[in-house]
Amino acid sequence: MAKQEILKVEGLRKRFKDIDAVNKISFSVAEGDVFAFLGPNGAGKTTTIRILMDIIHADEGAISWNLKGQGNGFSIASLLGYLPEERGLYLDLPVINSLIYLAGIRGMQKSKAKIAAMHWLEKLELADRANEKLQALSKGNQQKIQFIASILHEPEFVILDEPFSGFDPINQEKFIEFIKEINYNGTTVLLSAHQMPLVEKVANKVFLINDGCEIYNGSLSDIYNKFGDRMVIDLAFEDHAPLNKVSEIEEVEDIESVDEKQIKVTFMPGTKMEPILNKLSGFAGITEFRTQKYTLHDIFLNLVKNHRS
Numbered sequence: 001m002a003k004q005e006i007l008k009v010e011g012l013r014k015r016f017k018d019i020d021a022v023n024k025i026s027f028s029v030a031e032g033d034v035f036a037f038l039g040p041n042g043a044g045k046t047t048t049i050r051i052l053m054d055i056i057h058a059d060e061g062a063i064s065w066n067l068k069g070q071g072n073g074f075s076i077a078s079l080l081g082y083l084p085e086e087r088g089l090y091l092d093l094p095v096i097n098s099l100i101y102l103a104g105i106r107g108m109q110k111s112k113a114k115i116a117a118m119h120w121l122e123k124l125e126l127a128d129r130a131n132e133k134l135q136a137l138s139k140g141n142q143q144k145i146q147f148i149a150s151i152l153h154e155p156e157f158v159i160l161d162e163p164f165s166g167f168d169p170i171n172q173e174k175f176i177e178f179i180k181e182i183n184y185n186g187t188t189v190l191l192s193a194h195q196m197p198l199v200e201k202v203a204n205k206v207f208l209i210n211d212g213c214e215i216y217n218g219s220l221s222d223i224y225n226k227f228g229d230r231m232v233i234d235l236a237f238e239d240h241a242p243l244n245k246v247s248e249i250e251e252v253e254d255i256e257s258v259d260e261k262q263i264k265v266t267f268m269p270g271t272k273m274e275p276i277l278n279k280l281s282g283f284a285g286i287t288e289f290r291t292q293k294y295t296l297h298d299i300f301l302n303l304v305k306n307h308r309s
């Protein structure tokens, strides 16, 4: 059975002077999705999110929400969870007071908010800092508090704008687990992030935006099926990598220079390994040969590059 649609966006458009920041995009998010909203810098992600959060208004288009809490006097924005790109909490208040206050204005009882806040502070290894002012915490720890603030009231739908930025790799991995956990417990997630290896661990749907326009909208598995059928080989050479000569191999689609000795070669869809091995055997001084999976990162770069050209 198809899952219930929680958010439907149709023909959304926003212009800033002569820039189409968001250019007639449409998508829908269903209950239980982790919907990855991806795009390069300046693509229009934060503008779209700000429109969804009612911070700015669209010039054209329609947004419909289907949240269980609608109609009980709370605004849509207060029913949602939101981790904004620009962080900002009450620096001068003790952490626990900020969290309880923020959950309160979103309709959560004080006693329940306190229990939930302590639960998340324990999880994020910050329980012993609960009574300190936020400004005494490191930037990464402040970000953890802001994440707690966005999900404490157990929203049906949370928007996380760049949740991994500013975290070390260990905390980034932990946050993947936290996102999976809130999603498992019933929160639908719209996630905007640049770290593709993290995104592909948690998302089931992907929307790719570039220059305000849709360039992919579908499931994560479909994006691999449609665009992922490519072989990638990392090559290292004793001396300078012979970029020009490798690019003459007819099956080569793209070459990325890692450094002067290393290259990453992407082959056309359907390329077989054996003829490539034969061709590469003609190159002197190969010190490393490694096949790789074509990742979401590669697909993303390729789709954006093709859209620009």
Ligand SMILES: Nc1ncnc2c1ncn2[C@@H]1O[C@H](COP(=O)(O)OP(=O)(O)OP(=O)(O)O)[C@@H](O)[C@H]1O
Pocket: 016, 017, 019, 021, 039, 040, 041, 042, 043, 044, 045, 046, 047, 048, 085
């Ligand atoms: N208030 C504004 N006034 C004028 N232009 C704006 C404004 N806000 C955004 N823009 C422009 O709209 C475009 C989209 O910006 P947006 O912040 O939505 O991109 P983004 O995808 O979130 O980028 P990033 O990944 O860098 O955060 C950019 O060209 C940006 O300069």
